[in-house]
Amino acid sequence: MRKKRKAIYAILAATLLGSMIAGCAGGKSEGTQGTEGTADNGGGEKTEARTLKIMAGVIGGKTPEENGLFEKEIERLTGITVKLEKPASDYDKKLLAAVSSGEKFDLLQISKEKMNTFIEQGILTPLTDKVKGSETLSDPNVIPSEEWAQVETKDGEIYGVFTKYQGGTMPIVRNDWLKKLGLPEPKTLDDYYTVLKAFVEQDPDGNGKKDTYGLSTAGMYELQGFFSAAGLKQRYVEKDGKLDVPYSTDAAIPIYEWLAKLYKEGILDPNFATNDTGKMRDLFLTDRVGMITYWDAWVGMLNNTRKEQDPNTEFEAKGLPGAVGPDGNHMLRRGDPDVWVIPVNAENPETAFEFIEWWHSKDGIILGSLGIKDHDYTEQNGKYELTQTGKEHAMDHGVPFWYNKNVEPPFGKLPGVQEAQDLLAKYASLELTPPRWADAEKIINEYSFKAIMGQMPAADAVKKCGKS
Template sequence: MRKANVVCTMVAFILVCSIAAGCSDSGSSATAPNGSGQPQGQEKKEERTLKMMSGVIGGKTPEENTLFEKEIERLTGIKAKLDKPASDYDQKLLAAIASGEKFDLLQVSKEKMNLFIEQGVLAPLTDQVKGSKVLQDPDVLPPQEWEQVKTKDGKIYGVFTKFQGGTMPIVRNDWLKKLNLQEPKTFDDYYKVLKAFTEQDPDGNGKKDTYGLSTAGMYELQGFFSGAGLKQRYVEKDGKLDVPYSTDAAIPVYEWLNKLYKEGILDPNFATNDTGKMRNLFLTDRVGMITYWDAWVGMLNNTRKQQDASTVFEAKGLPGVAGPNGSYMLRRGDPDVWVIPVNAEHPKTAFEFIEWWHSKEGIVLGSMGIKDNDYTENGGKYELTKTGQEHAMDHGVPFWYNKKFPNPFGLLPGVKDAQDLVLKYATLELTPPKWADAEKIINEYSFKAIQGQMPAAEAVKKMREQLKANKLID
């Protein structure tokens, strides 16, 4: 995190210097105080070109990124240059800007947006957004969604790239049916279901080789901490920041998870799993429940259906454990947004592109992909090519807000119900800039509590002491 902060400081310094230099140049021109090289009142019209950087939006290969650029130009007339690193996007983004590269448009997470706002890297878009007929259309972007990206003083620096869902427990619903089990609602219900998945041979192979639950570390246990009414990451009360997972109220949840671990119900490799390993266990009949994104309910169902058209496999999203007041608490994912740096050379074109991104053509590109490469279209009827089927309608926009353009293929099985749970029960997390530092401490002591290396009460006490000592909670 220290390295990232140093790079961000460099970013801010370079941007300030470039802005200052721009002001100096414009002030020294007698004939062009507007800095355009043209007489006043005759500013040069901005070129319709964009330099963009994205982590997920674009083609699936470098060659497809080139096709993606050409498709943008075909559809909008904007000549685009898309930089899409194959890995380590955030680090490469920071390094590129720190080295002096200028971009017109960046795709970033809300967490990174907040960091960039602090560093003075981003241009505010409040007036443009409020004045945009496209972005103010409630059928294009629901008005209440803007609260996700507004700063405390009501400013807007980023515009959604897609509809961002949420996370939840995902269960093998076919296993529930096979074992005559009801959907769980309480901690006791979940224990009974997960124990049955472990001991009653739900895959029918005659071997005791299944687990009730697998996770990728602490990702995403919000659905279980919901049972104690605790929000993941940070909460703010009376101007003070706190981490609910480090409070005494979390102790019973850690003890419950430790019980699963001790009895072999929780995958013993949960702490070192990545999300790919977790998903693979679910897809290969090794585990009956995972904690993951709503979108993956459909993708898991579709994957198994593609492998075997007659499969009984059925993934289903659950709302988690009911809290003390009977309500549920799920996590809404931080939105991905388009942002415009303060030193962008083509900011008007960048905002024009942002508006276009929420149109039918923009949505088709972000979801289906490139015409004649990922899909064909005839008289308004779309058909995915073999390549398009492999890309699963996700070139950065698997789901979108615009109600005027419904998904022409419909949603994958189970997704609609899972998304309804998100919209009903999920809220955004509060993620301050030093979250990565806090997360290391939270994970360390959470794992010790769950794996029984330390009593839950002691682990919570140590966690809290470390968070306070590092000034990560107030």
């Protein structure tokens, strides 16, 4: 798998390098169209076309049709003509396939992990000087100065600019079920077991059937709140100059055994290993499970979704700090940021950077959050009102939260979000995500699943992870 992945990246890098050379080699006579993506202004000076080709995973419309409206809205607000490609699924695979086939993009929305990989392959444009020279991006009120450390390389270069403020993950509980069953918020791992078991056995949805689970996850996705009980962080940590994966150490064994107990007793959703995040959320929204592990922003979006369906609902999602650790503290995860990057073969890099700056302006933030004017919201004299479509979209077109302190949320924050963010501010920290984390993650997931599903003793699974 690693050899195959390296081969793909090598092809991708070579393709992009070839595109650069080809782009520089083709000359045109004066006064005609210059190299693709530029035009001669009559004085011999090349100016970029105000067009952009963008590929994004979550930024844009909620449907292909709405994506077209999103493109038109960008053009209305910026004068830039945009072609936005937003795959419905398997974003990373389609991104790699498109770029390695020679397809050119001016902007890509990617994860920090993917950015690190692309930096290694030499296929991204360094943006350090542009960021430092940008009146917008160098303003600490737009992006706090200390945040740039998240995306800087060891030599201080910047290749990616934040697409949004990235929150963090935590256990999210049906707080209305806690109240209904008279249960306190769990603090220790034993408390969590008691609560999750009650969600299975005490009919929290009130339908007279034993048809609820205590916990559902999307595989090993965001279990930091439980591994907190052992003081273990997800992904890599640096120890004595070496990289270590805490989930693959002996200290993790009791947590795997705890999860295996949940699975054996029918408290953990039996489909956890094959769930995607959508299936996990649906179980939570349809009264099938009492707790999931997910992002802080979704506390508000889950509450908003049920409220839109039924204004009188008692449904209440609430973020929790996870299980208390041996030092008496909690350990949550601050997510790696998503970033805008400009490939080295971008045809309109100056226009792309102009767009990045605009994305952090009020107009860009309103588009990325509320959405499209007269479709998701209406505005008159500075007063905003969401349409029914906008309410369903929960003010998230890729930017549920942002850094810019000069832009206030027009409707405040969705229910439960501020409390969740307060927990993250108190307990969450960033994680180290080297370029090839995905390779290690597959191995960890493989043996973690075996331990949780009782196919292998937890101690043996941990040893397998450590040797791989």
